[in-house]
Amino acid sequence: MADDSFFTIHNLSISFGGLLAVDNVGFDVSPGSIFSIIGPNGAGKTTIFNCISGLYSPDSGKIIFQGKNIIGLKPHKIARKGIARTFQNIELFSRMTTMENLMLGRHIHMKTGIWSGATFYRRGSKAAQEEIKHRERVENIIDLLDLQAARNQFVGGLPYGTQKLIELGRALALEPKILLLDEPSAGMNSEEKQDLIFWIKDIQDELGVTILLIEHDMKLIMDISDRILAINFGKPITEGTPAEIQKHPEVLKAYLGED
Amino acid sequence: MFFQLLVSGFSFGSLYALVALAMVIIYKTSEVPNFGQGEMAMLSTFVAYTLLVTHNNSFVLSFVGSLFFAAILGVFLEFVFLRRAKDPNILSLILITLGFQMILYGLASWKWGAEQRDLPFPVSDFDVINLGPAVLSYLNIATLLITLVLMLILFLFFKYTKVGIAMKATQQNAMAARINGIRTNRILSITWAMSSVIGAVAGILLAPIATLDPNLMLEPLLKGFSAAVLGGMTTLVGAALGGYILGIIENLFGGYVSLEFKSIVAFGIIVLVLCFKPSGLFAKHYVRKV
Numbered sequence: 001m002a003d004d005s006f007f008t009i010h011n012l013s014i015s016f017g018g019l020l021a022v023d024n025v026g027f028d029v030s031p032g033s034i035f036s037i038i039g040p041n042g043a044g045k046t047t048i049f050n051c052i053s054g055l056y057s058p059d060s061g062k063i064i065f066q067g068k069n070i071i072g073l074k075p076h077k078i079a080r081k082g083i084a085r086t087f088q089n090i091e092l093f094s095r096m097t098t099m100e101n102l103m104l105g106r107h108i109h110m111k112t113g114i115w116s117g118a119t120f121y122r123r124g125s126k127a128a129q130e131e132i133k134h135r136e137r138v139e140n141i142i143d144l145l146d147l148q149a150a151r152n153q154f155v156g157g158l159p160y161g162t163q164k165l166i167e168l169g170r171a172l173a174l175e176p177k178i179l180l181l182d183e184p185s186a187g188m189n190s191e192e193k194q195d196l197i198f199w200i201k202d203i204q205d206e207l208g209v210t211i212l213l214i215e216h217d218m219k220l221i222m223d224i225s226d227r228i229l230a231i232n233f234g235k236p237i238t239e240g241t242p243a244e245i246q247k248h249p250e251v252l253k254a255y256l257g258e259d
Numbered sequence: 260m261f262f263q264l265l266v267s268g269f270s271f272g273s274l275y276a277l278v279a280l281a282m283v284i285i286y287k288t289s290e291v292p293n294f295g296q297g298e299m300a301m302l303s304t305f306v307a308y309t310l311l312v313t314h315n316n317s318f319v320l321s322f323v324g325s326l327f328f329a330a331i332l333g334v335f336l337e338f339v340f341l342r343r344a345k346d347p348n349i350l351s352l353i354l355i356t357l358g359f360q361m362i363l364y365g366l367a368s369w370k371w372g373a374e375q376r377d378l379p380f381p382v383s384d385f386d387v388i389n390l391g392p393a394v395l396s397y398l399n400i401a402t403l404l405i406t407l408v409l410m411l412i413l414f415l416f417f418k419y420t421k422v423g424i425a426m427k428a429t430q431q432n433a434m435a436a437r438i439n440g441i442r443t444n445r446i447l448s449i450t451w452a453m454s455s456v457i458g459a460v461a462g463i464l465l466a467p468i469a470t471l472d473p474n475l476m477l478e479p480l481l482k483g484f485s486a487a488v489l490g491g492m493t494t495l496v497g498a499a500l501g502g503y504i505l506g507i508i509e510n511l512f513g514g515y516v517s518l519e520f521k522s523i524v525a526f527g528i529i530v531l532v533l534c535f536k537p538s539g540l541f542a543k544h545y546v547r548k549v
Contacts, residue, residue: 054438075437076443079438079440080440084438085438091432092435093427096427104428104439105439112421117420
């Protein structure tokens with residue numbers, strides 16, 4: 001099936017030993033938009049992300065990215081296509097500095113071979129120039145996310161909110177076309193959340209990155225989403241704009257209980 | 260005499276350091292101490308012997324050929340056996356490496372027999388130079404130089420190359436490495452190849468001092484393992500230093516206390532380290548978050 005959509009999921013299903021974690025979920029994300037997935041704990045939101053980034057292989061369905069089905073590709077291949085993500089429980093290289101973590105986000109763009117990499121001390125060499133280019137990119141991200149103070153610190157010992165930002169920074173360093181954010185505001189105070197909203201908006205507007213977002217903070221979701229998909233027990237309930245979602249009876253039921 | 264013991268301890272220590280490095284490189288990526296390491300090195304040394312003596316090739320060609328064999332052997336074992344393990348835990352992986360040890364030992368005994376051989380080495384163990392109060396054989400010097408060059412290469416590799424840094428990343432968080440575009444399976448293969456090559460270098464440097472038979476690496480492996488535990492199983496620099504320290508302590512003990520019990524020192528040191536600093540002398544202790 002020829003498909004010229006930017007990013008579309010068709011009939012995605014995956015089960016774990018009898019438990020249907022994601023059941024026939026499908027949606028379409030238009031380029032440059034912010035698309036959010038909401039739902040109670042255990043609804044299957046993170047499982048959808050894991051299918052997109054290749055960590056799980058779904059039982060059925062299609063994930064079309066730029067006209068090609070990406071199901072069955074290994075995670076590193078999917079990263080190379082320009083899909084970056086963050087995790088709910090931060091996954092950083094904890095014994096490296098912030099700078100090194102972000103530089104690892106540049107991995108897919110690095111072309112220097114083993115020999116020139118090991119001998120790049122010569123100024124003006126191709127390897128040195130590449131290194132400078134990558135470092136400039138990373139410095140820009142550090143400036144963007146206000147991470148200067150953490151630049152040369154080992155990330156393992158930094159505050160939770162900072163670690164979340166570093167993970168976001170690392171995902172940006174990959175220069176993604178699509179960015180998957182799994183509960184980026186979890187564990188942040190309200191001030192940090194305000195900053196986060198600005199940054200996500202910046203990423204969308206200035207970098208032109210399409211964003212898929214999982215969040216529990218309804219205010220944040222309603223503020224920044226273009227479209228929202230609500231799911232419960234792995235099944236889609238409804239999809240619409242923030243205003244539509246807020247009024248939808250099934251969503252209210254899933255969140256507030258019946259009556 | 261002290262200086263002499265020190266210098267020759269240093270030379271022996273560099274062999275332990277190589278074995279320790281080989282073990283630590285694998286341990287860091289997969290938390291598996293590879294007990295097949297010694298036999299992998301022994302087999303590679305036999306390959307060097309066959310190329311050199313049986314097929315009359317030049318030493319350089321045999322040396323390079325056996326390192327090539329070692330790399331392939333490492334990749335082969337990892338790919339064919341370890342990667343097939345379903346939902347492996349560390350213990351079962353360790354058992355697989357013990358399996359390698361026995362299979363490779365049997366293979367070498369069957370192919371080359373238990374007879375003791377001599378690996379002709381182009382650098383003599385009998386010609387010496389005087390170094391103040393001590394003497395060093397040319398072979399000692401070659402061993403030291405080769406080890407130092409190898410360590411320099413490893414240092415540059417891990418510090419500056421894309422693959423080396425990807426390896427470090429995989430060690431710290433494999434999942435994060437994967438979603439950042441690193442092929443972690445490939446990294447694991449490279450790890451085994453590197454480790455196997457380093458072990459083979461140790462085997463070939465050791466063979467002219469010891470005798471080449473299937474037992475060649477039995478004791479050096481245990482010593483190298485002790486050295487790695489002493490320095491810290493998670494740090495390359497620590498493991499190398501551990502090798503030198505062990506070589507020197509062992510030699511001093513042999514010279515001043517008792518030659519018969521020289522080999523025991525290594526195991527005494529393991530016990531002491533495990534009692535007082537289980538993570539090793541040079542490893543920073545990281546508590547794993549669960």
